[in-house]
């Protein structure tokens with residue numbers, strides 16, 4: 276909790292309330308895959324918090340939760356909610372992730388609502404439109420492989436048939452898991468009515484790099500500003516690369532008689548590093564590798580590895596993947612194996628809406644004059660929604676810049692500053 280004697284703020288106490296949910300004793304940090312018991316507990320927590328604030332909560336056909344703060348006296352229907360201001364983030368996590376990636380944006384949305392409701396109650400806020408707080412499912416894609424699955428379904432960026440056929444590590448389909456969670460697969464997909472509700476979308480998020488701590492922005496004590504305004508998201512995609520060989524016995528198969536896909540995969544991982552290092556601004560990662568069947572005394576028959584490639588120029592991303600694919604074919608042939616590349620998702624570089632960005636900057640600069648504009652290498656639902664509606668983001672300082680790790684961190688004062696900035700930015704847009 277807060278290091279000082281001050282009372283714990285709303286955002287920090289909200290985060291503390293979910294601090295034990297989805298803890299992963301084996302990996303460290305949190306594992307909160309979409310529709311796991313941990314993520315469902317968090318969804319229920321959000322719904323209870325929103326309903327406790329008098330917001331009307333519903334879950335749409337794609338599993339996105341909406342909590343409505345309607346205009347006083349309004350009909351609470353689609354017509355009166357058209358073009359609303361929407362803010363939110365996600366509650367699912369990567370395996371062994373940190374406490375803030377996603378939940379910080381959701382908790383900050385609730386805390387910012389409290390600030391705005393108090394201002395409206397005291398007559399200091401006169402709104403012209405409704406506000407909705409949202410939670411998007413499967414932002415990380417850590418269960419079904421495709422990141423931002425909820426916003427992709429909402430916008431039609433993924434075909435529902437493709438989404439419904441995705442399978443998790445247990446072989447369960449997204450269709451079955453969605454059905455078990457009360458959704459109707461037949462209704463999933465692009466939702467014009469839901470999109471029409473969004474006038475502007477703002478996502479507050481933990482900063483996932485050291486952008487706010489660079490010398491350019493830090494003060495004499497080496498401390499950067501608490502908040503930044505997002506301006507772009509790096510283009511990124513995911514590919515599955517399957518090396519197939521001959522499964523066999525680890526003791527009886529001579530080294531010269533093997534067609535071992537693990538040897539091919541190992542060489543490819545190093546090539547991925549070399550290819551990305553040779554291309555300025557590129558990032559390429561193999562963070563997941565699965566030998567089949569996966570036994571200590573078994574030469575694998577197949578190794579699946581997942582490739583994450585990012586670059587500001589989409590054509591360069593495509594070129595990098597082609598190069599990696601070419602290397603995979605060459606290595607596989609040499610090892611007596613075969614290689615198959617499958618694209619799982621692709622998002623081009625996104626520049627956030629300039630007018631909305633200017634409005635966010637104006638609001639945030641009243642509180643934090645040094646708040647910079649920051650690009651990010653991380654993907655977000657705000658990036659997917661940007662093809663349909665004006666979107667913008669606020670990032671809250673992360674002292675080490677470490678993210679997708681249990682060490683991801685936000686100081687309490689910075690979390691409070693994020694809420695203050697979000698509340699003012701929302702007020703100016705309401």
Ligand code: GLV
Pocket residue numbers: 414415422652653654655
């Ligand atoms: C999500 O955080 C991503 O950038 O993959």
Ligand code: MN
Pocket residue numbers: 369376415653679
């Ligand atoms: Mn993330």
Ligand code: MN
Pocket residue numbers: 365376377414480654655
């Ligand atoms: Mn996130």
